[in-house]
Amino acid sequence: MKRKSRSIIKIVLSLSLILVLGAGYYLYDPNDSNPSASSLAKGSESFDVEIIRDQWGVPHVFGQTDADVAFGLAYAHAEDDFQTIQETVAATRGVLASYRGKASAPIDYIVRLMGIWEMLEKNYGNIPDDVKNLVDGYAAGINLYASQNPNSTWQGLAPFTGKDIIAGFMFKTPFFYGFDKHLQDLFNEDRDVEVALAPNRTTKAWQLQRQGTNDLGSNAIAVRASRSTDATTRLLINSHQPMTGPVAWYEARLVSEQGLDIYGGLFPGTPVILHGFNRSLGWANTVNHIDLVDTYRLELNPNQPNQYLLDGQWRDFEVSHALFKVKLWGPFMWSVKREVLRSAHGPVIRNGDKAIAVRYAGMNELRQLEQYYRLNKAQSWSEFYSAMEMNALPSINYIYADKDDTIAFVHNAQYPARNDAWDWKNDLPGNDSSLIWKEYLPFERVPLLLNPQSGLIFNANNTPFVSTDGEDNLVEVDFPQSMGLAKDNTNRAYRLMEMNDGVTKISKQTLLQQKFDIEYSKQSEYYKILEKVLAQDWSDDRSLVEVQNRIKAWDRKANIDNRYTALPIQILRNILRAQDPEDHSPETLREAAQHAVEKLTEVYGRVDPKWGETNRLIRGDFDKPVNGGPDLLRAIYSMEETEDGRPYATHGDTWMALVEWSANGEQRADVLHQFGSATLAQSSRHYSDQANLFVEEKWRTAILSKEEVLKSASRVYSPGSASSSQP
Numbered sequence: 239m240k241r242k243s244r245s246i247i248k249i250v251l252s253l254s255l256i257l258v259l260g261a262g263y264y265l266y267d268p269n270d271s272n273p274s275a276s277s278l279a280k281g282s283e284s285f286d287v288e289i290i291r292d293q294w295g296v297p298h299v300f301g302q303t304d305a306d307v308a309f310g311l312a313y314a315h316a317e318d319d320f321q322t323i324q325e326t327v328a329a330t331r332g333v334l335a336s337y338r339g340k341a342s343a344p345i346d347y348i349v350r351l352m353g354i355w356e357m358l359e360k361n362y363g364n365i366p367d368d369v370k371n372l373v374d375g376y377a378a379g380i381n382l383y384a385s386q387n388p389n390s391t392w393q394g395l396a397p398f399t400g401k402d403i404i405a406g407f408m409f410k411t412p413f414f415y416g417f418d419k420h421l422q423d424l425f426n427e428d429r430d431v432e433v434a435l436a437p438n439r440t441t442k443a444w445q446l447q448r449q450g451t452n453d454l455g456s457n458a459i460a461v462r463a464s465r466s467t468d469a470t471t472r473l474l475i476n477s478h479q480p481m482t483g484p485v486a487w488y489e490a491r492l493v494s495e496q497g498l499d500i501y502g503g504l505f506p507g508t509p510v511i512l513h514g515f516n517r518s519l520g521w522a523n524t525v526n527h528i529d530l531v532d533t534y535r536l537e538l539n540p541n542q543p544n545q546y547l548l549d550g551q552w553r554d555f556e557v558s559h560a561l562f563k564v565k566l567w568g569p570f571m572w573s574v575k576r577e578v579l580r581s582a583h584g585p586v587i588r589n590g591d592k593a594i595a596v597r598y599a600g601m602n603e604l605r606q607l608e609q610y611y612r613l614n615k616a617q618s619w620s621e622f623y624s625a626m627e628m629n630a631l632p633s634i635n636y637i638y639a640d641k642d643d644t645i646a647f648v649h650n651a652q653y654p655a656r657n658d659a660w661d662w663k664n665d666l667p668g669n670d671s672s673l674i675w676k677e678y679l680p681f682e683r684v685p686l687l688l689n690p691q692s693g694l695i696f697n698a699n700n701t702p703f704v705s706t707d708g709e710d711n712l713v714e715v716d717f718p719q720s721m722g723l724a725k726d727n728t729n730r731a732y733r734l735m736e737m738n739d740g741v742t743k744i745s746k747q748t749l750l751q752q753k754f755d756i757e758y759s760k761q762s763e764y765y766k767i768l769e770k771v772l773a774q775d776w777s778d779d780r781s782l783v784e785v786q787n788r789i790k791a792w793d794r795k796a797n798i799d800n801r802y803t804a805l806p807i808q809i810l811r812n813i814l815r816a817q818d819p820e821d822h823s824p825e826t827l828r829e830a831a832q833h834a835v836e837k838l839t840e841v842y843g844r845v846d847p848k849w850g851e852t853n854r855l856i857r858g859d860f861d862k863p864v865n866g867g868p869d870l871l872r873a874i875y876s877m878e879e880t881e882d883g884r885p886y887a888t889h890g891d892t893w894m895a896l897v898e899w900s901a902n903g904e905q906r907a908d909v910l911h912q913f914g915s916a917t918l919a920q921s922s923r924h925y926s927d928q929a930n931l932f933v934e935e936k937w938r939t940a941i942l943s944k945e946e947v948l949k950s951a952s953r954v955y956s957p958g959s960a961s962s963s964q965p
Contacts, residue, residue: 529722
């Protein structure tokens with residue numbers, strides 16, 4: 239019997255081994271090898287560039303041509319954050335899952351769904367030569383770094399190409415107005431949105447709710463000389479981004495003999511400054527909340543599932559299939575095949591027995607990088623406006639200022655030319671081709687406020703109808719409802735309105751005080767939610783009554799020594815990060831308060847820790863309290879926690895700049911990064927050398943001349959050539 243059992247075990251083990259080996263043979267699918275180092279570095283010696291790292295490690299890149307500068311920028315950025323650059327390229331190519339696993343597969347699918355590469359390959363010949371030269375130079379810089387660092391280069395990802403860079407802009411720019419959120423909603427099987435009713439119907443269809451101030455945002459302020467106390471024009475650049483990752487700011491200075499001379503922030507994989515300043519002008523960006531995505535409910539043919547009804551006729555979907563490699567472990571991959579559909583409207587998502595088509599701003603657009611490049615070269619308001627007239631960027635506000643004392647607010651977007659009689663916030667009937675818009679409104683229809691009478695412009699992701707503290711704000715009735723303009727204000731916008739009166743002069747110190755303001759307005763969404771908490775009858779629970787008492791005693795400020803801040807903000811986090819942030823029912827409010835008490839007690843041993851114990855900037859060994867909080871002008875968002883449950887800053891204030899032009903034409907700029915220029919190199923002194931300045935709300939003076947940066951240079955070198963020096 240024992241002998242028989244042993245025989246069965248051997249058979250089972252043998253079969254198991256055969257299955258494992260067979261599965262291994264089937265799943266073994268490593269990424270391709272990279273080219274040789276000499277192949278990757280080929281041509282790099284032709285670029286004429288010098289990189290000067292200043293005392294903070296910030297690269298100042300000087301080149302003969304713009305392409306030379308792009309080459310040097312790519313090399314310098316790769317030194318500081320090669321991994322994120324590669325991750326950006328892999329995501330853009332739709333192959334990220336082969337490196338990161340199944341969690342990245344949706345990103346790869348979205349790339350295919352958007353048709354990024356088909357569009358690029360079809361129209362690459364229309365891209366201007368100077369743009370091609372720029373991106374080819376940038377790709378050459380990454381390839382040179384890859385040739386020198388083969389062990390850090392992802393297998394099969396090299397060589398990098400200029401097309402990767404252009405495709406990256408095509409892929410990412412729609413996400414800044416929330417296109418990814420719309421797609422996520424369409425994949426939800428429980429999605430239930432009514433189709434918009436025809437214009438002659440009076441019944442109002444149910445609409446999707448928008449999240450308000452719990453969305454991350456940005457601040458920007460421009461002040462004319464007439465409004466400042468010292469006749470100085472000022473521009474505050476204060477975008478709120480993740481502190482790390484593919485859309486975290488990297489600081490650089492770019493100078494060429496072809497007219498490029500600009501300082502500012504950019505993302506991994508970006509050969510130009512995205513927001514910043516040159517000698518003559520500067521701009522800040524903030525996200526605008528505009529309805530730029532339209533969804534169409536398609537009627538499927540019951541006898542042919544790959545057909546949909548349009549204008550009374552059954553039409554065939556454009557059907558293709560995308561093959562994805564999903565990493566399991568090591569070189570073992572799982573191959574996945576997915577259907578990709580398109581209709582006359584755009585990409586189609588089939589969800590069960592439903593099919594929704596999507597049309598969105600930025601669809602089939604590939605001039606985004608070209609427009610940014612033109613903005614980088616602009617030297618006056620007229621040149622800046624001319625670049626904006628390209629209208630290739632699907633969204634993003636621009637707050638502008640220049641040496642000539644011009645300030646402006648551009649509520650920029652590619653506004654679909656829609657039939658104004660329809661409600662475009664709902665699903666549209668997919669059987670009517672007249673609802674498939676074909677073009678955008680001309681740029682002169684874009685909301686623009688130029689040199690307002692009060693001399694102050696601001697935006698904090700709020701409605702465009704509140705952009706100045708004077709009487710000449712943009713007016714809602716001047717714009718059709720089909721443009722989808724937001725009407726809400728953030729706490730930050732309310733505070734800017736409360737701190738300015740249209741008349742009082744604004745000094746530099748006052749402007750900085752406003753930028754670092756840490757108070758919640760009673761008009762804000764956050765405070766109104768807390769008012770609902772205070773209105774609850776919790777007399778049956780003494781601990782919850784104490785919660786209400788502490789909220790009443792709070793001064794609505796988020797300073798590090800405040801013992802009243804942590805509890806209300808934890809309650810707000812619980813509500814706004816729930817599955818339905820609009821649910822403010824008594825049950826939800828009570829549960830949020832109870833969980834807040836439990837969380838704070840568990841982690842800190844009390845419900846009233848100092849705000850600085852719960853609001854911290856952590857970077858390697860650096861760990862200090864920081865003022866600010868969510869939707870404050872001093873914006874700090876804690877989206878993650880340490881292993882022991884302590885929240886820490888992950889989003890919000892990041893790279894900032896305050897740019898000034900005095901009455902005599904002199905320029906000055908103060909800048910600050912939340913960490914430092916060495917994004918990933920923990921051994922570098924620039925990994926966190928600005929963190930303490932950031933916490934203490936102190937600035938660095940930007941060095942704007944080559945002679946000055948050389949005096950304090952930490953390194954001077956020319957990648958691709960033998961010339962390099964170490965001061």
